[in-house]
Amino acid sequence: MSLAPNNRRLLRWPLLLVAVALVRLRSRVTGHPQCLDYRPPFQPSSPLHLCTEYSSFGCCDAERDLQIYRRFWEVMGHMDGGGYRLCASFIKNLLCQECSPYAAHLFDAEDLSTPVRTLPGLCPDYCRSFYYQCGSTLSLLTDDKEVRRLETDGERLCKRLVLEDEDYCYPAVLESPDLNAELGVVQAGEDGCMQLCLEEVANGLRNPVAMVHAGDGTHRRFVAEQLGLVWMLLPNGTRAERPFLNVSKEVLTSPWIGDERGFLCLAFHPNYRKNGKIYTYYSVLSKDRKRELVRISEFRVSPDNMNYVDPKTERYILEIEEPAANHNGGQLLFGEDGFLYIFTGDGGRAGDPFGLFGNAQNKSALLGKVLRIDVDGADAGRPYRVPRDNPFVRERGARAEVFAYGVRNMWRCSFDRGDRLTGAGRGRLFCGDVGQNKFEEVDIIVKGGNYGWRAKEGFECYDRQLCHNHTLDDILPIYAYNHSLGKSVTGGYVYRGCHSPNLNGLYIFGDFMSGRLMALKEDPRLGRWEKKDVCMGQGQTCVFPGIINNYYQYIISFAEDEAGELYFLSSGLASALSPTSTIYRIIDPSRRAPPKKCQVTVAPVKVKGRLVDFKPKQRLIISKTTTTPPPPPTKPPQLAPTRRPKPTRPSGSKGKTFTTTTTSRLAAPGSLHPSRRPAGQPTLRPPTAGAISRHGQQKNQSRTGKPGQAGRKRPWVSRPSRPLRPGTRRRPTPNMRRPHVPRTNKQMAESSPESR
Structure with missing residues (x-):
């Protein structure tokens, strides 16, 4: 037809x-706010005098504005009064476009295949008006020979200067409501999620469970691997070839996916600069090798090497028996009061089955608690003191160390530094508490608080008899989410850094299993916290040098550096021997702090020995179809069967038990550990057959058991075991996941274990 x-x-x-x-x-997708230094725009610290339209948000501070001001009068000095009246506005507008929040787009700096313009891209009508009134000033504005050669040909000149994109050319870019309505705020994704970006700062790690700083002005970062090694990273990303601390011979862990035992945390003494003391939290076997314990120890840094801790300086502070292989807790923090806060799990298995009310509700047990002790003294035969104002010091039958109780397995806690200007929020203690079968929760810990477990899980009753007890008097979470969003919360931090001012006051955290990033925003008027989903920047949002928008799924921990910037540590395979973990810094691509505002003075670091350079591996993903490098192995490296000789005690070891273990060499740990002697061998023991995950869910040992060891029994534990609660589900072994780009709520839900 x-x-x-x-x-x-x-x-x-x-x-x-x-x-x-x-x-x-x-055009709306390809352009995004970016300055000529390839970084996000900012709010100047003081008003601009020439380029006033960019005083609230743009790419120039007062210093750069002054330089442009001088350049403007240098050009105008070549004109008489008539020329000033005709051209002053044009000249000022052209010079000020480097202050525009879209400067990189106006000057074609986003396109690496083309040279950066010396004059901004103009809209056709504006270019013609400029040429007919002030075309003779081109030689004063640019050194570009090609442009200056067109000074007598207005049509060809404007063809060269005009931007084809009518939304982004000047002055249309100032008039577009789509481009100017929400400048400087965190960009929302398709369904309202906060679009953020990442910077890769370390890789090739084996299950890094923590990253901390020393608070000594050096801005070093100390990364702890589950095996029992701690690495020192300098601010420029290089690291010392020799571990800062190596207690892998003492640490009890295994290569089994999801094993929660191992080296779990470290904390630097508040007076570390003078006393050189650090404190560690790790899993060990008892002296008779029949029981599992968690141990809190003190070490001292070497007086001859500020980047090395001598394991022989270890002093045991506290040991707590663990009746099961899971729910080991694992957080150490020093508060502003100078006391050490210790976060223990409820002892493991499912439903806190120990005793009449469980460990968490039993104030005479140290499990399922937040403990607070003073490590700067000793009393009552203990290598520490109990603070006099601990809430249960005078309660009969209660352990004096208990600061708060009713917790299940808090995984990652942090103190709020407080607002940089007002100090609001300073000292609040946030924790993520891993749930049983239904809910994960975030709590703010207060002295003497009861956080409900096992009476409650999240906001709902778990043990109905305990839940309806009028003496419970529990403190509810500030936020809880069900297992359709994730199954293992990883607590984070309230952002108080300098580089991303839009994030100030947001509590940013995640979920280990689903890989979901989330944020909580406080409404002080209502006393509530609102949840915001975090997704990775879409399209061109993260197109900045060195910035990426994808990460490995299993979010192990969050971290804060000495300046308050926020990081998270994630893995592609949750095994203590798999070198598939990476550390990322969180970046807001919408707005940064003004230049020089975030400068810090870094104390010198004397490094003995070789430094290993850092090379990022991940790349920005722009296309909808994610293309990534081949995945690491889906099975952890296997070790030869372990034979454990009897413990020996070196001379002068005064009560310390040193465990000697014969194993094969560890598998090569990848790019983090090139060309070095093998690290000390950890004590490798598989979890109990039918061991319980962090959630209290039973694992299928036969799938991941090492040949010849699947039937090996755990050391005998003096406490009776109890079967799982009816209805408890087995948690599938997490498979290796590629770096992913969760962009929307729907996509994030689809990536959760519930959908697989």
């Missing part, structure tokens, strides 16, 4: 309109 010419014309119009709409849509 043929169409009449008039009908063909009518059909062309809708097609033309669709084409125009697609071009306009593409």
Whole structure:
């Protein structure tokens, strides 16, 4: 069938309109606020005097504005009064476009295949007006020979200067409501999620469970691997070849996916600069090798090497028996009061089955608690003191160390530094508490608080008899989420850094299993916290040098550096021997702090020995189809069977038990550990057959058991075991996941274990 010419014309119009709409849509996707230094715009610390339209948000501070001001008068000095009246506005506008929040787009700096313009991209009408009134000033504005050669040909000149993208050319870029409505705020994704970006700062790690700083002005970062090694990273990303601390011979862990035992945390003494003391939290076997314990120890840094801790300086502070292989807790923090806070799990298995009310509700047990002790003294035969104002010091039958109780397995806690200007929020203690079968929760810990477990899980009753006890007096979470979003919360931090001011006051945390990042925003008027989903920047949002928008799924921990910037540590395979973990710094691509505001003075670091350079491996993903490098192995490296000789005690070891273990060498740990002697061998023991995950869910040992060891029994524990609660589900062994780009709530839900 043929169409009449008039009908063909009518059909062309809708097609033309669709084409125009697609071009306009593409323009909105490809351009994003960016300065000529390839970084996000900012709010100047003080008003600008020449480029006043960018005083609230743009790419120039007062210093750069002054330089442009001088350049403006240098150009105007070549004109008489008439020239000033005709051209001053044009000259000022052209010079000030480097202050525009879209400067990189106006000067074609986003396109690496083309040279950066010396003059901003203009809209056609504006270019013609400029040429006819002030075209003779081109030689004063640019050194570009090609542009200056067109000074006598206005048509060709404007063809060269004009930006084809009508939304982003000057001055249309100032008038577009789409481009200017939400400048400087965190960009929202398709369904309202906060679009953030990442910077890779370390890789090749084996299950890094913590990253901390010393608070000594050096801005070093100390990364602890589950095996029992701690690495020192300098601010520039390089690290010392020799571990800062190596207690892998003492640490009890295994290569089994999801094993929760191992080296779990370290904390630097508040007076570390003078006393050189650090404190560690790790799993061990008892002296008779029949029981599992968690141990809190003190070490001292070497007086001859500020980047090395001598394991022989270890002093045991506290040991707590663990009746099961899971729910080991694992957080150490020093508060502003100078006391050490210790976060223990409830002892493991499912449903806290120990005793009449469980460990968490039993104030005479140290499990399922937040403990607070003073490590700067000793009393009552203990290597520490109990603070006099601990809440249960005078309660009969209660352990004096208990600061708060009713917790299940808090995984990652942090103190709020407080607002940088007002101090609001300072000292609040946030924790993520891993749930049983239904809910994960975030709590703010207060002295003497009861956080409900096992009476409650999240906001709901778990043990109905305990839940309805009028003496419970529990403190509810500030937020809880069900297992459709994730199954293992990883507590985070309230952002108080300098580089991303939009994030100030947001509590940013995640979920280990689903890989979901989330944020909580406080509404002080209502006393509530609102949850915001965090997704990775879409399209061009993260197109900045060295910035990426994808990460490995299993979020192990969060971290804060000495300046308050926020990081998280994640893995592609949750095994203590798999070198598939990476550390990322969180970045807001929408707004940064003004230049020089975030400068810090870094104390010198004397490094003995070789430094290993850091090389990032991940790349930005722009296309919808994610293309990534081949995944690491889906099975952890296997070790030869372990034979454990009897413990020996070196001379002068005064009560310390040193465990000697014969094992094969560890598998090569990847790029983090090139060309070095093998690390000390950890004590490797598989979890109990039918061991319980962090959630209290039973694992299938036969799938991950090492040949010849699947039937090996755990050391005998003096406490009776109890079967799982009816309805408890087995947690599937997490498979290796590629770096992913969760962009929307729907996509994040699809990536959760519930959907697989």
